[in-house]
Amino acid sequence: MLSITEENYLKALFRLTCEEVGKTDAGTNEIAAQLDVKPATASDMLRKLKEKKLIEYEKYGKSMLTRRGKKMAMEIVRKHRLWETFLYEKLGFTWDEVHEVAEQLEHIQSQKLIERLNTFLGNPKYDPHGDLIPQADGEFKLIEKKTLNDIAEGETCLVVGVSDNSAEFLQYVDGLSIAIHRPLKVVSRKPFDAILEIEVKGKRSAISARLADHIFVSREVKKAAKM
Amino acid sequence: MLSITEENYLKALFRLTCEEVGKTDAGTNEIAAQLDVKPATASDMLRKLKEKKLIEYEKYGKSMLTRRGKKMAMEIVRKHRLWETFLYEKLGFTWDEVHEVAEQLEHIQSQKLIERLNTFLGNPKYDPHGDLIPQADGEFKLIEKKTLNDIAEGETCLVVGVSDNSAEFLQYVDGLSIAIHRPLKVVSRKPFDAILEIEVKGKRSAISARLADHIFVSREVKKAAKM
């Protein structure tokens, strides 16, 4: 049985090294920053996780999850996202409120609970942020993420997620009516000052390219149906 | 903000000193036993809780909650029982399974979560064990508990709760078809060997007076309707 702290290290490693295509390992400082602890603390814990064969790690080297560590990390991420879905769908929490509470709920130990919750929610595939929920059998499809910056002028896309889960950011995008599974049109872009003009639900706003980089989108929407 | 351990001490004190009429304070050994720690450990923590003005305690004396400590303890008990109700009502957990998981869920910190959960469950008054759920405003009606041993031969009563939440006990009473809000008839009793013959849902069983002491019952049921 892992401690809550150990679970958090595995989750951080999963986010940093597995979730996106291309990434494979993470440095100690990067891991420490993700968990908001000092590098010394992370260094120590990485040594312990290596002992437990949950990560691959050599002194002064980068870290990555072992098969076993990845499996456990995905179970935690699965719990986190199922709880987020519960809070959003059943208790009416908003997009930006769910993360903080799910950070606590994800550590509840009960196999039965999580499977019942999954059934209760109707086997959801995505959480309220549009992130894929790992399945009980360990299945998890990696998605090549495309951001708002990849969308050409005049094109409409579908928002599928965000890469910044801070309450500040989530509230900000909510203020622009940006939401999961909602179409978004890139009206125009000014590359040199890096500002995009966008339209969501008939409402136009400006967004910086730096922020647009945190908004993941999927396929173009040819017929901007219910905008 | 209290630690999980501190919350558990407050909850133990609430159970031992507040929940039933008559009880007002608890000894160190009793508290240690409730929490499954050594008396030395409890002694130390009682000193700390006194520092924080959550309990009244003097060296070598008995302990009781202060007004502030009691309020916090009741919030934890409220959370515990709301989660038990959720697990039972919404996720189909059985009577004897809910306690263990609720022990973890009760420590989740989110005012909003617990109020939304309460609404979602339709403002329940009792948990699946028949125990009263403390209300958000701090209201909590003490109930004079009457046990199966207080019921005369030939009389029928209504089961309202149990005082032993161990999985073993809950499974045992479940095996006798004893359940909350279900009528139970005391067919006969043999005072000297302390065995009661009871009838639930037309099924007769024998139960020792020692175990009967852990089964709380309410008013007699004159017409044993749907037995």
Add this chain to the structure above:
DNA sequence: AAGTTTTGTTAGATTAGTCTAACTTTAATA
């Protein structure tokens, strides 16, 4: 009332997770 048992406390050790400060290794750059 004296002795014994029960109850409760104190002291010192242990573990997990964190920190700071000092040090080492690796990478970047002039």
Add this chain to the structure above:
DNA sequence: TATTAAAGTTAGACTAATCTAACAAAACTT
């Protein structure tokens, strides 16, 4: 390549919660 900067580690200290062992106080019991 020599120096500097960045990244990472080690050592030592701290806190919270626990334990065991030894001690002290209170409560029974003749």
